[in-house]
Amino acid sequence: MxxxxxxxxxxxxxxxxxxxxxxxxxxxxxxxxDTALNVHPDNGSSLDVQPLNGYFVKNTIQVNDSLTFWLIDNPATFDSLFGVAKTMNNKIDRPDFGTHVVVAATMPATFYGTQIQLASATTDDLTNNAEMHFVAAGQAEKSSSSIVPLWIGIIPKTGQSNIKVYTGDQLSTTLTTKE
Incomplete structure (x- = not known):
């Protein structure tokens, strides 16, 4: 022992x-x-994004581009674009337009079960600009019914002036907020 x-x-x-x-x-x-090293701090941080579920693109909206992006800052515009997909079991989160803006991404109708996903979202703390990278993936088998893929999320109204929206690594558009 x-x-x-x-x-x-x-x-x-x-x-x-x-x-x-x-x-x-x-x-x-x-x-x-050695204090002579030229070290730059990382000015970027994660953008606070909260996805919203339970919405669909209204049938009156025609989406023609491969990916269409919207920045929505009021309930009237939001309600004109999206309908509520309420079931017995889901909870629909209503955006608070006083503190948030809505970012939405959609595609034309497809028979291939396509889903749009947010891959990353960052903000530059110095310029207050943001970047959002989206990817879209579809199923190989064709379905008998079509869907209009949709991704909706909210970000805080913290003064982001420009939001660069990417499809993968390719810049699609720049959304500008109204302040």
Missing amino acids: NSRLSFSAAIVLLLASCGGATRNSTADSVAVN
């Missing part, structure tokens, strides 16, 4: 002595303490 305790104590001492090792090389200390 004592030999196990002694062995355990030796391992702990060995780990403690190795963990506290420091570098004494002058090259290392110069690199760490």
